Amino acid sequence: MDLHFDIETEATHHSMALPEEKQPTQIFNNANLPVLLKFCDVVYKTNVEKEGFVNKKVEENTILKGVSGIVKPGEILAMLGPSGSGKTTLLTALGGRLGGKLYGNITYNGKPFSNAMNRLTGFVTQDDVLYPHLTVTETLIFTALLRLPSSRFTKEEKIMHAKNVIAQLGLTECKDSMIGGSILRGVSGGERKRVSIGQELLMNPSLLLLDEPTSGLDSTTAQRIVSTLSELAIDGEKTIVMTIHQPSSRIYYMFHKVLLLSEGNLVYFGMGSEAIKYFSSINFAPSMAMNPSDFLLDLANGIYTGQANEDHALNKKKLICSYKEHFSDTIEPIIFHENCDFDKSEGRFEDEKSFGNWPTNWWQQFILLLRRDVKERRYESFSCMLISEVIAAAIITGLVWYKSDISHLQDQIGLIFNMINFWFAFPLYRAIFTFPLERPMLEKERSSGMYRLSSYFMAKSAADLPMELVLPTGYVIITYWMTGLKANAVNFMCTLSTILLHVLVAQGIALAIGAITMDMKSVTTMAAVIMLIFMLSAGYFVQHLPKFIVWLKYISPSFYTYQLLIGSQYKSSEIYPCSNNNNGVCSVAEFPMIKTQMALDMREQGMAALALVIMLIGYRVVAYIALLRIGVTKNMA
Incomplete structure (x- = not known):
């Protein structure tokens, strides 16, 4: 694949070039079969740490307490309940994304969740996890190219299907607009939600799960989204x-079935239109005409408005027990016996092997992820502000150390150490937030089996290289010739190569810290502490470290970079003016900050270069291993 492949141009070209039989409406040809979803007596428990008088106590907390239901193809099931009632937990369990202490029976056409079912399931999270700088078209086309299997679809068909989804969801008018985010203005909240839904519809899912798809939207936009889902x-x-x-009454009556939860207990499951009738039959009738969802939520919260229009606390335990009796008599037989033809049918899903572990090969994933990363980060990486900051820092450094020659050896070594610290801190703080910020996207895409972690990691590292290498190169070019360092191409290239190697090591350290911690506040503090330790142990401030912490310098990249930069500028035979002897000159090799580090020893120089190369690889391996724990479902390889 061509790295410079233009999505908008190609999308237009393919829409004109595809023959009649490959128009987007015919791409899938209804390949995905209907799914009957059953869940019986689902229980979920977690361990909660509570502070005790002496030490922490671990208590078991039951989130779901025996929830059951059934949803047929062509139906919408709405799960209602107050905050903390277990709605999202149940939805996550139905999507096969909930590990831990999960009990009960969840089946899809009579079979347990599998890799094949994962490919047929779309999951839309409550928060829209999207790249803000990509347009609507770019977002959906990249998703199509990554998620649709290359063994079944050509690149042209994938692009055409993405365009079809854009039209289907009414996103044509905003297709060239950026998604936007908290800082960058982009499409509206409703359009952003439809893009999230569109990403899942690209797979033509048989089962579509959505967590609060109308959250934060006005009633008209919310109704439009639910109406689209109903169609x-x-x-x-x-x-x-x-x-x-809390859906409006217009939205409520679009649901075929409603499931009401209260503190993890099932309070009602059945037809939405029958809910009021059922509660009236057990003497909980609304005293006035009201939105059914408001009435149900009042009951789930333990509040009942009586005939006197006064709110009374009700016994939720009694309400739950009443429904259990009703459930065992009327609903349970349906769940266990209705639509048995789905349960008994064999071969309803395609064979597991036909899906493979991944929709595209490693190289395709790497190229696509690299292109997406470059497009997303082009505004940040190539910003005028960032370039101006580096140029300003280079010019100020050049002016402070302007034409400083070997007669001011102390000053020149100070310049070298300043360059080391600047080009440790700069890439460190640019890269340290990479994975904490990317975590929601990584979890979302990895859970859907979109790509390998290795292709993602390599693409993310490669996307950062242009500015990670261009900026320090520009800095060294400006500073080197202003400050009076050796005006020799070999010395210059040695200095530049060392700085670039140092930058890549600092970036690797940042990626490792971010991947291990995954917390925005913690990584900042940890980065500051690590940078201070490495700076103090490098050999500039302290030449004789105490024996019990002398090992610190051997894990400090600044120590090895310091050795290489000293070696790139000075030779053991050189002298500098001093007042320590009668000749008025001293050997550079005897200067305290050079002598104690053995910086001019060729063997030590080679070992320093080798140490930095090992760190460059080692810290990235640590970061990769730390990421392995994130976003992998139990059914994915």
Whole structure:
């Protein structure tokens, strides 16, 4: 694949070039079969640490307490309940993304969750996890190119399908607009939500799960989204399950089934239109005409508005027990016996091997992820502000040490150490937030089996290289010739190569810290402490470290960079003016900051270069291993 492949141009070209039989509406040809979702007596428990008088106590907390239900193809199930009732936990369990102490039985056409089912499941999170600097078209085309299997679809078909989804979701008018974010202005909240839904629809999922798809939207936009989902369910025979907090009455009556949770307990499951009738039958009738969802949420919160229009606290335990009796008599037989033809049918899903572990090969993933990263980060990496900062720092450094020659050896070594510290801190703080900021996206995409972690990691590292290498190169070019360092091409190239190697090591350290910690506040503090330790142990401030901490310098990249930069400028035979002897000159090799570090010893120089190369690789391996724990479902390889 060509790295400079233009998405907009190619998308237009393919829409004109595709023959009639390959238009986007015919790409999938209804390949994905309907899914009957059943969940019976689902229980989920977690361990919670509580502060005790002497030490911490671990208590078991039950989040879901025996929840059951059934959703057929063409139906929408809405899960209602107050905050903390377990809606999102149940939805995550149905999507096969919940590990730990999960009990009960969840089946898809009578079979457990599998890699094949994962490919047929779309999961839309409550927060829209999207790249802000990509346009709507770029977002959906990159997703299509990565998620649709190359063994079944050509690149042209993938692009055409992305364009079809854009039209299907009514995103044509904003297709060239950036997604935007908290700082960057982009598409509206409703359009952003439709883009998130569109990413899942690209796979033509048989089962679509959505967590609060109307959260933060106005009633009209929310109704438009639910109406679109209703059309998808009916026309495409899709099984749709969503959590929703407080839908309007117009939205409520679009749901085929409703499931009401209260503190992890099932309070109601059945037809949405029958909910009021059921609660009236057990003497909990609303005293006035009201939105059914408001009435259900009041009950789930333990509040009942009586005939006198006064709110009374109700016994939720009694309400739950009443429903359990009703459930065992009327609902449970349906869940276990309805639509048995789905349960008994064999071969309803394609064979596991036909899906493979990944939709595209490693090289395709790397190229696509690299292109996406470059497009997303082009505004940040090549910003005028960033370039101006580096140029300003280079000029100020050049002016402070202007034409400083070997007669001012102390000053020149100070310049070298200043360059080391600047080009440790700069890449460190640019790269340290990479993985903490990327974590939601990595979890989302890895859970859907979009790409290998190795291809993502290599693409992320490669995308940073241009500015990570261009900026220090520009800095050294400006500073080197202003400050009176040796005006020789060999010395210059040795200095530049050492600085670039130092920058890459600092970047690796930052990636490792970020991947291990994954916390924005913690990484900042940790980076400051590590930078201070490495700076103090480099050999500039302290030449004779105490024996019990002398080992610190051997893990400090600044120590090895210091040795290499000294060696790139001075030879053991050189002298400098001093007042320590009668001749008025001293050997450079005897200067305290050089002698104690054995910086001019060729063997030590070689060992220093080798140490930096090992660090360059080693810290990235640490970062990669730390990322392995993130975003991999139990069914993915």
